[in-house]
Ligand SMILES: Nc1ccn([C@@H]2O[C@H](COP(=O)(O)OP(=O)(O)OP(=O)(O)O)[C@@H](O)[C@H]2O)c(=O)n1
Ligand SMILES: Nc1nc2c(ncn2[C@@H]2O[C@H](COP(=O)(O)OP(=O)(O)O)[C@@H](O)[C@H]2O)c(=O)[nH]1
């Protein structure tokens with residue numbers, strides 16, 4: 001199984017907090033059957049388990065900071081291996097968050113085929129997250145943490161997109177549009193892969 005993950009297609013989903021990554025991922029899974037791995041969801045599951053490690057993670061996420069690289073990458077890798085037999089490919093959401101994470105991913109797992117970059121204005125992202133915070137129950141969907149997540153996104157994550165742009169695998173998609181219009185562009189980008 002460890003060998004198998006090297007042969008499966010990897011698509012990365014990137015974009016700021018609240019840009020619509022999770023929304024598009026859900027639709028991609030329904031259409032293409034990829035295995036969806038949201039690094040944020042994996043971390044929240046660890047927090048929910050109540051483990052000692054979960055408590056440490058909770059504190060970091062509450063501040064809008066990044067969890068140590070090895071922790072997240074190990075979680076992703078373990079999940080990829082566990083699902084390799086039934087997987088048609090992987091859709092990785094919210095990782096890499098910084099260039100170093102991208103480099104480690106390549107060393108330990110492999111090169112992605114495509115990076116979908118859903119792009120919305122900061123103002124739009126804040127609005128969406130504030131709205132989502134009314135019902136999400138997420139400790140980090142509050143004004144103060146949202147601001148920190150956005151700052152960190154511009155500082156650490158946008159350079160990741162530039163890093164993959166040099167390899168020609170980035171497709172930038174305007175996620176100010178209605179969900180279905182965004183998805184139509186996503187579908188085009190995935191269908192162009194071969
Ligand atoms: N590779 C990752 C992914 C997530 N996180 C932590 O988990 C939090 C939530 O991540 P995620 O769910 O991906 O959040 P956002 O992208 O901000 O927004 P959304 O949850 O809607 O995707 C981040 O702020 C960060 O503290 C992290 O440290 N490293
Ligand atoms: N108008 C509009 N709203 C969206 C779109 N995508 C997501 N949203 C809303 O924005 C919020 C954040 O979306 P989510 O998928 O959780 O974003 P993520 O933080 O990037 O994973 C959700 O409450 C969605 O309902 C879109 O394309 N258009």
Ligand SMILES: [Mg+2]
Nearest residue numbers: 021022038040
């Ligand atoms: Mg999400």
